[in-house]
Amino acid sequence: MSGDDPVAAFRVEAGELLDQVEQGLLDLGHQLGDMDLVNAVFRGLHTLKGSGAMFGFEALAEFTHHCEGAFDKVRKGQVTATHELIAVVLSAQDHMRALIDGGRGLDTAGDAILTRLDAALGAAEETALDTSIKNADRAGWKLSFRLPANAMTNGINPLVLLDELRELGEARIIARTDRVPDFAELVPTECHIGWDVTLMTDAPKSAIEDVFIFVMDDMELTIEPLATDEVPQSGAAEQTIAAQGPVTKPEPGEGSGPLAHAAKARAGESVRVPAERLDALMDRVGELVIAQSRLAQIAGGGTDLALRSVSEEIERLAGEMRDATMVLRMVPVASLFGRFRRLIHDLARETSKSIELVTEGEATEVDKTIVERLFDPLVHIVRNSCDHGLEPPAERAALGKSETGTVKLSARQAGGDVLITVCDDGRGIDRERVRAKAEAQGLILPSQQLGDGELFQLIFHPGFSTAAQVTNLSGRGVGMDVVKRTVEGLRGRIDVASRPGEGSTITLSIPLTLAIIDGLLVRVGTDRFVVPLAAVEECLELSLEEDMRSRGRSVITLRDRLVPFLRLRELFETGTRPDPFQKIVVVGIGAERVGLVVDQIIGNHQTVIKPMSALHRNVATFTGATILGDGGVALILDIGQLVAVGQAQEERLRAAG
């Protein structure tokens, strides 16, 4: 649109546009089914209509609208292109040229063309009947896509594309992470993820192509019709498992020819399995592992070498099967964190604050059910951070902070736990207000001395809310207690830390509890116990002499650090005499260490966790029980509890002098 007179410029452009339309129509006459040509004609007419209206050519816009509408129907497969239709639109475009040149008294000629257009459309519609029947069988589209590596750098937001697809209909979206490289080679600005989408929609294929219009040329995209019987059944209990790794990778050499192989690979990439089937599989694997350890014991005790070799083979297979089954249930927390981008965006708008979300450790893997159950608690915490924690931009600026507040979500594995941290750089939790409120509610006495950690735990008390004013965002005092309950339901823990003016950090420690874990089998007195191997840091010897010497304070010096230890014999009141050479198993959670004094370390033991009976559920220090190879029972130690007991004991001793 250069030059002085935009209308003159439009006339020139419109003329060129109509030349293209004309060429497209003529080519289409030779290849009636060519959808690229249909689309080209449609686009030309569409642009002409739009710019016509922009420059005051209303009659042209109105007239063109009908022709555009006709081609829209062809484009969507509602009618097929016929020679008659093309002929009518050809004469229509001559009429458009006349309208552009500013001719008058053209209405009758235009109306006549439109009448012919309707007739041509009517005839074309009949021929399109059989294709529309096909359409009725179609429930939607199955698409699979992968963006070019530089898509995100170039301003394409994959989340926005997925949202756009969701607007077309109900979408099931599965991310394919098979091409995500190892961390060392990962380029964070590149898009390594592909997506499989099952879209239940009436929208035509062109609507999907429109979503990808800017990246179509460089991307991998397949769009296939979704048959009615392929529509996935909805159900909350269903779990989606993106099969990864060797478990379901199609065997090379299988299938005949490259095509069969490609089809196989695509079909094998993900499988939907109802959760209960997965649980049943897990259960069976657990039984298998128990049976295997009994077999190993029998085989190891005899002299039958053939039996022993079979037993070892089964041991290996059972181990691999256990690992494969566990992997099935593990998903990276990225899927959990990803859901917060939208939330932060919405929260920023609702609170008129500028908020940036930073995520870390998305690759950390957690049991699928844990991921699902963590979402709601995390939403509450993040909302609280955004609503109460972060200050409005003006206040932040006045404090010399950047106007944009930051909320950081991070995940990492520490021993047998996954630590998920929500950290903000807001005003922090007002210690005095929490205290005043807790006193007012009678939760604590005015005289009571409380550390920060203990005091902040009170915000999880039912009915507790420190917000001076309740907003529609974060709760009315509901929420935080639910958060605590949910996390405790996962046998996790919440820690709150806060620095006035600098922000607060809430850490959820969730055990990686899976039905099966590797454990260290130990003996205390005559009983056997299992220490989760993930928490074991090292094993030391504690001679009777050393034991006597350290009696005053139960600590050992481990590489210049004092580590408190607990005598399990005393803790469990076994009433037995200690072995002359006791062992210390040093276990740790996060930065905290504690030594457990046992009589004997028996060795590694694959442990199937059987929950405690209802009667024993409240017994602290044990997370469950397991059946040993010889049919005996061993209790599984709750390391979190023991570390807490050990640290408390150490603090008491330190306080006592």
Add this chain to the structure above:
Amino acid sequence: MTASILTVDDSASLRMAIRIALSGAGYQVYEAADGVEGLAKAEATRFDLIVTDLNMPRMDGLSMIRELRKRPAQAGVPIIFLTTESDGEMKAEARAAGATGWLVKPFVPDQLVKIAKKVLGR
């Protein structure tokens, strides 16, 4: 928070048209008259979207896009270019330079708003 959009075009009337269309849709619109000015403004503030013409004096749109993409701070900022060619070399060249998408001129305000919404997701 309203999204901020920088429009780079040497034609004041087109800039005005773009501003009216986008601010009518609730976006905050900033203007620059050519690539040099556009680059300077983009460096000073990170915009949520840049809409640029290709044919401009001093520094054309393609050079500006290339310059912007050289800067790590501008990675991921969507850039839409306006082109009169409905397809062909220009489109490929601009995309190779790092543009996000395009809009064919002439266009109606609605088309521009739709593209902005598509790219920004809001």
